[in-house]
Amino acid sequence: MGFNKRVLEIDAAAETNRIVAALRQTVLRRMRRYGGVVGISGGVDSAVVLALALRAFGPQKVIALMLPENDSDPESEVLARRYAQACGVTAVLENITPALEGFGCYARRDEAIRRVFPEYDAAKGYKAKIVLPKNLLEEDTVNVFSLTIVDPNGVEQTKPLFPRDFLQIVAASNFKQRTRMAMLYYHAESNHYAVIGTANKNEHGQGFFVKHGDAGVDVQPIAHLYKTQVYQLAEYLKVPEEIRNRVPTTDTYSAPTSQQEFFFRLPFEVMDLLWFAQEHGYPPAEVAAVMGLTEVQVQRAYNEFTRKQRTTAYLRMAPVSFGAVQEGTARAEAS
Amino acid sequence: MTADVLKINAAATAAAIEARIRDLVLVNLKRKGAVVALSGGVDSSVVAALCARALGKERVFGLFLPERDCSPDSLRLGRMLAASLGIRTCVEDITPILEAAGCYRRRDDAIRTVIPEYGDGYTCKIVLPQTLDATYPVYSVVVRSPEGVLKKARLNAEACLSIIAATNFKQRTRKMMEYYYADRYNYAVAGTPNRLEFDQGFFVKNGDGAADFKPIAHLYKTQVYQLAEFLGIPEEIRTRPPTTDTYPMEQSQEEFYFALPSEQMDLCLYAKNHGIPAAEAAAAVGLPAKSVEHVYRMVDSKRKSTRYLHQRPLLVEDVAEIQH
Amino acid sequence: MQNAQRDTLRQFVVENFLFGQVDNLSDQDSFLEKGIIDSTGILELISFLERHYRIKIADEDLIEQNFDSIDKLMAFLSRKLRVSKD
Numbered sequence: 205m206g207f208n209k210r211v212l213e214i215d216a217a218a219e220t221n222r223i224v225a226a227l228r229q230t231v232l233r234r235m236r237r238y239g240g241v242v243g244i245s246g247g248v249d250s251a252v253v254l255a256l257a258l259r260a261f262g263p264q265k266v267i268a269l270m271l272p273e274n275d276s277d278p279e280s281e282v283l284a285r286r287y288a289q290a291c292g293v294t295a296v297l298e299n300i301t302p303a304l305e306g307f308g309c310y311a312r313r314d315e316a317i318r319r320v321f322p323e324y325d326a327a328k329g330y331k332a333k334i335v336l337p338k339n340l341l342e343e344d345t346v347n348v349f350s351l352t353i354v355d356p357n358g359v360e361q362t363k364p365l366f367p368r369d370f371l372q373i374v375a376a377s378n379f380k381q382r383t384r385m386a387m388l389y390y391h392a393e394s395n396h397y398a399v400i401g402t403a404n405k406n407e408h409g410q411g412f413f414v415k416h417g418d419a420g421v422d423v424q425p426i427a428h429l430y431k432t433q434v435y436q437l438a439e440y441l442k443v444p445e446e447i448r449n450r451v452p453t454t455d456t457y458s459a460p461t462s463q464q465e466f467f468f469r470l471p472f473e474v475m476d477l478l479w480f481a482q483e484h485g486y487p488p489a490e491v492a493a494v495m496g497l498t499e500v501q502v503q504r505a506y507n508e509f510t511r512k513q514r515t516t517a518y519l520r521m522a523p524v525s526f527g528a529v530q531e532g533t534a535r536a537e538a539s
Numbered sequence: 540m541t542a543d544v545l546k547i548n549a550a551a552t553a554a555a556i557e558a559r560i561r562d563l564v565l566v567n568l569k570r571k572g573a574v575v576a577l578s579g580g581v582d583s584s585v586v587a588a589l590c591a592r593a594l595g596k597e598r599v600f601g602l603f604l605p606e607r608d609c610s611p612d613s614l615r616l617g618r619m620l621a622a623s624l625g626i627r628t629c630v631e632d633i634t635p636i637l638e639a640a641g642c643y644r645r646r647d648d649a650i651r652t653v654i655p656e657y658g659d660g661y662t663c664k665i666v667l668p669q670t671l672d673a674t675y676p677v678y679s680v681v682v683r684s685p686e687g688v689l690k691k692a693r694l695n696a697e698a699c700l701s702i703i704a705a706t707n708f709k710q711r712t713r714k715m716m717e718y719y720y721a722d723r724y725n726y727a728v729a730g731t732p733n734r735l736e737f738d739q740g741f742f743v744k745n746g747d748g749a750a751d752f753k754p755i756a757h758l759y760k761t762q763v764y765q766l767a768e769f770l771g772i773p774e775e776i777r778t779r780p781p782t783t784d785t786y787p788m789e790q791s792q793e794e795f796y797f798a799l800p801s802e803q804m805d806l807c808l809y810a811k812n813h814g815i816p817a818a819e820a821a822a823a824v825g826l827p828a829k830s831v832e833h834v835y836r837m838v839d840s841k842r843k844s845t846r847y848l849h850q851r852p853l854l855v856e857d858v859a860e861i862q863h
Numbered sequence: 864m865q866n867a868q869r870d871t872l873r874q875f876v877v878e879n880f881l882f883g884q885v886d887n888l889s890d891q892d893s894f895l896e897k898g899i900i901d902s903t904g905i906l907e908l909i910s911f912l913e914r915h916y917r918i919k920i921a922d923e924d925l926i927e928q929n930f931d932s933i934d935k936l937m938a939f940l941s942r943k944l945r946v947s948k949d
Contacts, residue, residue, distance in 0.1 A: 302639035376719065423854075
C-alpha cells in the first residue's frame with residue numbers, strides 16, 4: 205500500500221480493549237499492584253489515560269491527581285477536575301508550589317533569566333518562555349533555543365540563549381516534572397498502586413520528557429500511539445470537546461508555550477504523518493506529493509526526527525552498571 | 540568455600556572501573572563530568588574517589604544533601620572525603636522541601652494511627668524482626684518519647700505503606716537535586732548502590748535507584764571496603780557502621796532490611812549465586828546450615844518482590860525506533 | 864462451618880492477591896513459593912484475619928508455618944479460635 209493521509213487511522217474500540225487488557229496484565233499480575241495513579245493536567249493525553257485506567261481497574265482503584273504550581277494555567281485545573289468528576293473519580297489536589305519554592309526552582313530559573321534580561325521580574329508580572337525557531341520545514345535552522353519575555357504591558361522581547369543560561373533554566377524547570385513524579389509515587393506507594401504515565405509516541409520517541417520526571421513511571425500505556433491516534437481514542441472514550449480542542453501546551457513556563465514552539469516545530473497532523481513515513485521508509489518524493497510539500501522539506505523533517513532520537517538517547521538509557529550482576533535484571537526486560 | 544572468595548585485586552578492579560567510567564560518561568552518555576551525592580558512607584565515598592580518578596577532580600561535583608533527621612556525622616564525614624579528593628561541593632539542605640512536600644507530616648500522621656501519643660520531641664524508626672527463623676518480614680515502628688521511654692508497635696498495611704511512601708520523598712528529593720546540578724552542568728549522575736543493595740532491591744524507585752551509571756553495583760559490600768582501603772578513603776568513614784540515615788532514631792541496615800551483617804550477607808549471596816549448597820557454605824558464613832538455607836529463600840523472595848523496582852516503564856507495545 | 868471458613872479464606876486470597884483469577888490454586892500451595900503473597904500482602908492478610916475473626920495475632924505467630932497456604936491458615940485459625948473461646 206502506498207503512503208496516504210489515512211495511514212494513522214486506528215480501530216479505537218479494539219485498541220482500547222487491547223490497552224485495557226495490557227494494563228491489567230502488567231499492573232495487577234506482573235507488578236502485583238492493586239490499582240493505578242494518574243496525574244491529570246487537563247490535557248488530552250492524561251484524559252485518555254485516566255479513562256483507560258478506569259476501564260482497567262475500576263473507579264475504586266484509581267487515583268486522579270492534580271499537581272498544579274504557580275505557572276500552571278488555572279484553566280487546566282478546572283478542566284481536569286470537571287473531567288475527573290464526569291468519570292466518577294474525585295480528583296485529589298496537591299499544589300506543588302511550596303515544594304518547588306523549597307527546591308529554589310523559581311529562584312534558580314529567574315536568576316538565569318535575569319542574566320539575559322536584567323529587567324525581568326516575575327513579581328512585577330513579567331512572564332517568560334523558551335522557544336525554538338518556528339517552522340521546521342522552512343529552512344535548515346540550527347535548533348538554537350531563545351528566551352522570550354513578556355512585560356506587564358504585553359510587550360515581547362526575544363534573545364538567543366547561551367548554553368549556560370539555557371541549561372540552568374531547563375534544569376530548574378525540570379524540578380516541576382520531577383516533583384510531580386515524587387508526589388505521584390507518594391500516592392501510589394501509600395496505596396500499593398502503580399504510577400501510570402501519559403507520554404504519547406511523539407513525546408516518548410523524540411525525547412520530549414524529563415528523565416526521572418514525567419518519564420519516571422511504572423507503565424506507559426499510550427507511548428506507542430501518535431498524537432493523532434490519541435485524539436482518535438479520546439473521541440471514542442468520550443473525552444469532552446473542551447479538552448480535545450485545547451492546543452497542547454507545555455504548561456511549564458509562565459508565558460503560554462505551545463508544544464510546537466517549544467519542541468516539535470510542526471503541527472501534529474503534519475508531523476505524525478511525516479514521522480510515520482520516515483519510520484516505514486517511504487521515499488521523500490512520494491510523501492511530498494501526498495502532503496503537498498517539497499522533497500527537500502520532507503527530507504528536512506526526516507533528518508530532524510533522526511537527530512532528536514539520537515540526541516535524546518541519554519534520556520531513555522537505563523542506568524548502566526559495570527560488570528555482571530546476573531541476578532538483578534535491570535536491563536533489557538523493560539518494554 | 541572460605542571467606543576468601545570475595546578477595547579482589549583492588550588496584551586492578553579500580554583501574555577497570557575507572558576506564559569504564561571514562562568511556563561511559565564521556566563517550567556513551569556524552570556528559571562532561573559526574574555528580575555524586577556524598578552521604579559520608581563508604582559506598583558514595585568510593586564512587587566519588589573512582590570518578591575523581593577516572594575523570595579528574597575538576598570534573599566531579601560532590602553534593603551534600605542533609606535533612607532534619609540525618610546524623611550530623613554524615614555531613615562532617617562527607618566534607619572530610621570531599622576535601623581529601625579536592626572536588627567542588629555544595630550543601631543543599633533539603634529539609635524545607637521535605638516540609639513543603641509533607642514528608643514529615645504524612646509520616647508522623649501515619650505513625651500516630653498506631654501510637655497516638657507520638658508527637659513533638661519523639662524520635663522514631665521502623666524495624667524488622669531480628670531473627671533468622673522463618674518469620675515474615677513485618678515492620679514495627681519504634682518510638683522514643685522525650686523522657687526516653689521506648690515503645691514498639693507492629694504496623695498494619697496502611698500505616699506501613701504510608702510511612703514508607705512518605706519517607707521515600709527523601710531519596711527522591713535528593714535525586715532531583717542531583718539531577719538539577721547534572722542538567723545544569725551537563726554532567727551524569729553517579730549512582731552508589733553496591734551489589735547487595737542492587738540485587739536485593741534496597742533502594743527507592745526513581746530515588747536512590749535512579750542514576751545514569753552505577754559503577755559499584757557489581758561489587759559485594761566487602762569488596763567495596765577493600766576498594767575503599769586501596770583508594771585511601773579516611774578510616775573513620777570505612778569503620779562507620781552502615782546506617783540508613785533516613786529515620787531520626789539510629790537505624791542499622793540490618794534492622795531495616797537485611798537482617799544479617801553485610802559480611803555474612805555477602806557470603807550467603809555469593810554462595811547462592813555460585814550454586815554452593817547451604818551446608819557447604821555454612822562454615823564460611825558462620826551460621827548453621829538451616830539459617831543459610833533460610834537466607835537463600837529470603838534472597839529469592841526479595842528478588843521477586845523487588846522486581847518492580849528494577850523495571851523501567853513498561854510499554855503496551857514496543858516503539859521499534861527506540862532502543863531501550 | 865469448616866467449609867465456610869475455607870471458602871472465605873480462599874475468596875480473600877483469590878480476590879486480593881490473584882485479582883479474581885483462580886489459577887488453580889490448591890489448598891496446599893505455598894503462597895511464598897508461588898509468589899502469591901508479598902510483604903504487603905502478608906499485612907493485608909493479617910488485618911483481614913484480625914478484623915474478620917476478631918482475633919489478635921501476636922508477633923510470635925508471624926511464621927510461615929501459620930500463613931503459607933490455605934491449609935496452614937485453616938489450622939492456625941482453628942487453634943486461635945479455640946484459644947480465644949477458652
